[in-house]
Amino acid sequence: MYKYFISFYFLLFFVDGFSQEQKKDSIITSELDSIVYKTNYGLRVGLDISKPILGSFNDTYSGLEIVADYRIKKNVYIATEFGYENKTSEEDYTNSTSKGNYLKLGLNYNAYQNWLDMNNEIFVGFRYGLSIFEQTLNNYTPNVNTQYFPANNIIAASSTNLNAHWTEVVVGFRAETLKNFFVSFSGSYKVMLSVKQPDNFQTLYSPGFNRIFSTNSGFGFNYTLTYLIPFSRK
Secondary structure: OHHHHHHHHHHHHHHHHHHHHHHHHHHHHHHHHOOOOOOEEEEEEEEEOHHHHHHHHOOOEEEEEEEEEEEOOOOEEEEEEEEEEEEEEEOOOEEEEEEEEEEEEEEEEEOOOOOOOOOOEEEEEEEEEEEEEEEEEEEEOOOOOOOOOOOOOEOOOEEEEEEEEEEEEEEEEEEEEEOOEEEEEEEEEEEEEEEOOOOOOOOOEEOOOEEOOOOOEEEEEEEEEEEEEEEEEO
C-alpha cells in the first residue's frame, strides 16, 4: 500500500514540475514575442563616388552628385539626387560639350525583410529628372569632301538655357557596413520625356540623363557612400 502511495506522490510531483516548466517556457516565449526591434528613422546623405572615379580616368568628363533619402514609413523612402556634369562628346564629324545641373526626385521601396535590428535594403524606385544646361558645339566638319565643296571646320557658339525632362526606374541594394554608414549600388533605366534643342544642332548629352540616343532611352548606375543622421527610432 505504501508502495502505491509513494508512486502516486512522485507522479503528482512530476506532473506539477512539468506544468511549472511549461508555464515558464510560455512566459519566456511570450516575452520574446513581445520584444519590438526598433530601427532608425532620419535623413541619409552622401556622395555618388562613381562620378569622381570616372572623371579621374576620363579627361572628357567631370561630375559630382549628392544623394539623400528620408524614411517616411517602414519600407518607403523619399529619395533625391542632385549634381553637376561636364561632358565632351566626340562624334565622327562633331565635337560638343554639355555642362549644367540636374535634380532627380522620387521614392524608393525596400523589398528586403531584415532580421532583427538589421537595416539593409533591396530596393526599387522611381524618379522624375530635370536638367538645366548649356551646350557648346566646339567644331563641326560637314560630311562633304569634294573638289567643289571642301570639308572645312566650322566653329559654332554656345547654346544656353537648354533643359531636359525624363523618368527613370531604379533597382539596387544597400548594406549597412558600419553603424549608420551605408554602401549602395544601383542601376537605372531612363526614358526621355522632352529636351530643348539648340538652333541648327542636336543635344547629344544631358547632365543627369547621360547620352541621348535616337530611342530617347538609356541606362545609368550609381555607387554611393551615405551616412544616416537618426532623428527617431520606431
